[in-house]
Amino acid sequence: MNATAAAVRDNPAGNVELGPLPDAPHSATLQADAVVVGSGAGGAVVAATLAEAGWDVLVLEEGPMVRTDDIRRWSMAERLVRLYRDSGLSAAAGVPPVALPMGRCVGGTTTVNSGTCFPTPGAVLDAWARSGLHALSPPAFTPLLREVEEVIGVRQIGRDIMGGNARMAEAGARNAGLHGALLHRNERGCIGSGQCPMGCPQGAKQDMRMTYLPRAAQAGARILAGVRVRSLDHDGGTMRGVTAERVDVSGATLRGSRITVRAPVVVLSAGAVYTPVLLLRAGLGGAHVGRHLAVHPTTEAAGFVAERVEGWRGVQQSYGIHPEPGVTIEATFPPGGTALRYLPLSGPALKELMARWAHAVLLGVMVVDGGNGRVRLAPGGTPLVTYRLGDAEAGRLVRGLAHTARVLRAAGAREVYTPLRGLPVLAAGDDPSVIECARGRDLALAAFHPLGTARMAAREADGPVDPQGRVRGARGLLVADASLLPGAPGVNPQVTIMALALHVARELVQAGAPARRRLS
């Protein structure tokens, strides 16, 4: 197992892209200074940082390797099944249930997110610092955010690729008297394909396969795809490594597979649902593990205007509007048939709207939430995710939806279609304020930012992970992913996650030479 992935420069946008990976062994015992579980926003940053510091790093990713050429070749249904965990059908149980799609492929959710980037808001960093997390104060953390933004190519969307959906959102915000701006994204060479959540067919989005993973590979890190970690191996809390198994694209274990990794340092970067699952299975981390799940619940609305918008042309998530604190409206036109779900009708009425699809304007609403969810272990060791929509979140959502309807109206939409049970359409004469009377349970919700389930806290009483990313009570076990966030930042969190991972990795490097070498 000496082979490392090649970083190549052959994708359509002319970017560096992680090359083909060596096949993972069916069964083997491997050694490393550090094993990183997961290759998404957290794991990739940790892998690159440790490998470039001379550590022998092994990255284990449960999902398959996917290259830009694959994305271009696959149908939308194939992409949904191959890039998303559970074909995108993951959900948090509750009233209402919350659809919770998560990436499951090399690069993790960064491969299938919208690419929207925000720095952590200063007020959020201030609050985290006041809780005793001094490394997250604005002066200490902002340089990490800037470094990440530089690596992943964050820049504001250009007007040449913003697309018609963004233009309508911009006009609507201006006419409604609301502040808005084109979003920032991580891309180099974007042509506005509008396909981000199904993988970039241009290889322009600077997800982990284009940035930190090639760096990790070039520094000698080994990256294995199709390997699922079953358990954390430890002696009384001192890490010995992990036990894993080969899986196929459907997640089925290859018969008899068993991969044992001996490593004194284990970094959990499996995301806010699966990192706590591994901790709970191992009985590590204490009572906070799996609690405080925040998701940034979202809902959506559609309007139809007189002019042709052709919202599928241009950047998929493009324009942000901030009508009140804790509420963000984002112009979002999902690719393919996934966008049609914005239309709350069936039968001939739905087809009437489809025939006017070129005139559709789609907006999503995202709100900050208070960590009302939880990840537990279900029988069989799988995750059971629950989420309780609180009154505060429900209020923000229905007010946000009313603001969205006003923006659509101000953009020229006569009818506005909503996801509210019993109120599918707001007709031309209806006052959008009527939406504010709706109950949270009548919304159709999705969420794309699960976080906070193994949160960093200054005091043991407040969270299972210390300010250096170390799991309390476990020697050599760290967390570096969305689980770590002390609370919901209220903005798309990928840059925050990467900067936190960078902080954790740098602290680890600073702590000393790789432990395996030191011990040997």
Place this chain on the structure above:
Amino acid sequence: MLPRALQRTLAAIADAVVPPGGAFPEGAADVDAAGALLRTWSEMQPAARRSLAAMLVALDAAALLRTGRRWHALPLPRRVQLCDALEQRGGAVQRSAFLGVKTLVLVGFAADPRVQQRLGTEGWPPQLIRP
């Protein structure tokens, strides 16, 4: 593979969500929207298969409760009414199940080139462009 009875349920729901005729001729059955989904079955993770099957079972139960018949035994207009009832008045579980299945059906439907022509999305995204 998805049990045959549930395949029939899926096809009957797909046909009601996007029936033939109306604003344009093609319906879900004409483009085999359900089949596009079922062709990925072997690659679906077990949890996804269980979720899809459970959603269809829940929707069949809803049809039985509300009409006394299963989806495939209902005439098309009645199925369309049932779709609207589940989306607009359904309980949390039934509504969620319906929205999940509807989204998957729409993904399959919109992937067909004839439908893309009707929507106006044909030829998008553009082919290889090098800067």
